Amino acid sequence: MTPFQALLTGPEGGATGAAVSAHFFGSQLAIDAPGSTVDVAQLVVSVGGIDGPELFLNWLDGQGRQASLKPLSAGDISTVLREAPAALQPQLQRLWGERQRNRRQVSGWLAGLTGAAVVASALLWWQGGNAIGALAGLIPLSTEKQLGELALSQVRAQGGIHEGGAAQQTVQDIGRTLTAGSRYQYRWLVKQDDTVNAFAMPGGIIVVHTGLLRQAGDPGELAGVLAHEVQHVEQRHSLRQMIGSLGWGALVGVSIGDISAVAAMLAHQAGTLYFSRDMEEEADRLGLLALQRAYIRPDGMLRFFQTLDDKDKAKVPDWISSHPQTAARAQHIRSLIAATPCPACIPLASQHWQAMKALLAPADK
Incomplete structure (x- = not known):
């Protein structure tokens, strides 16, 4: 050779x-x-x-x-x-071909951002958090997806990612019910990891740890977690947080295929993004509404939070660490459920649930 x-x-x-x-x-x-x-x-x-x-x-x-x-x-x-x-x-x-196309497309995109940069600078001086939201709104879905795929490649490199099997099929079936009609084409993955964690990446990528799947008591509880994570994608929370930490210049680099400068940062960030209280409350509220639109009883969301909140505080699961849980927040979810009754909602069933639990059970022994 x-x-x-x-x-x-x-x-x-x-x-x-x-x-x-x-x-x-x-x-x-x-x-x-x-x-x-x-x-x-x-x-x-x-x-x-x-x-x-x-x-x-x-x-x-x-x-x-x-x-x-x-x-x-x-x-x-x-x-x-x-x-x-x-x-x-x-x-x-695939990647070399995409790079050639991206370089042609980004020239026009950056030209359009030139004027927006002036406005963005003023926004950053005036209202930092809102400015990041405004910048996120300028990013096309294709670029958001590229950033998510980059983050996913770093997660894959850590190993343990599954895109098939009973666990992944369970997550995917429930997730698709919650995302019907979305502008995103969601991907549902399971990571072999005993920590209780789930996270959303830009572009519609949701990763759920096997530790969380073991913790979920029924399909309704898992649906509550997924509904929350989906809203972090739909409202572009994940994208906004990455912009805030990576910086606008790094994001422009991603848009033309230059991943070398941000790969290490994304590897660290994937699964550890911290959201503001407002973002968390928005994900809870809109996630609960998404459950109701799918005619799924929303009390599983509250039940899952309460189960974790009752655990030893010295061993707080990772998902709680990155998704702050307080008594006030639990009460907020309870109030939302009471304020938006859904008589037509029924407990969620999953044909793969028992197979998934049987598959994960040996790790508990």
Whole structure:
């Protein structure tokens, strides 16, 4: 196979990177110096570059540390695109093609934002939180989806993500009931993790930990959690929080495919976004209404919160840590239920529920 020159960053290449020669051999990526190989199946492709094209081959080493290989020149990128094994070609062709289209589209998008930037600056000086909301409103769904996919790629790299099976099917079936007619095309994933956690990423990506699925007492409780998380997407709470922490400049970089500057931050952020009290209350209120529109009894939302709130405060689950739970908030949900009765709402049933519980049960033993 034809070798290519690249910059290796990570454990072996160091933070600033080391120039190396590499080539593909069968299903392996061979790095000639320091002399190591990576299975192609472990590689996550990313693209970027503002002044020129950039391609990155990313992976985690045996100790879970992130490493990256960046071909140095356009010729080296061409070698990678041509010589990469078939297993890596779908990622390469899809992302490289999207990058070329994004660069053409973003020119017009940034031109339209030039005037908005002046207004945005004034808003940031005047009302910081509201300004971020205004900026989020300028971002097209396609860019929001790209940011969510980037965050998801970092979550995938941590391992344990499932897109099939009884657990994922249960989450997906309930979630689809709650999101009928949405402008987003939702993706429902389950992460093998014992912590009680669920989180929403921009663009309609919802991830639920197996620890939370074990905790949920019935389909109605899970529906309450999903209804809340869905509203973080629908109201663009997740997007607004990421903008606030990443900065507008980093988001523009994402829009043209330059993920290298924000990947590490997104890896840390995924699943740990903290929302304001107003955002949490809005997600509760609109999530409860979404349950009622689907004719699902909304008391499962309150029941799930109460169960977690009754646990030992020294062992507060992760989901409660990032979704602040107080007696006042529980009372707010209770008041909402009382103020918006739904006689037609019935307890939710799930055909996959028992299979999911049986699948997760061995971990409790």
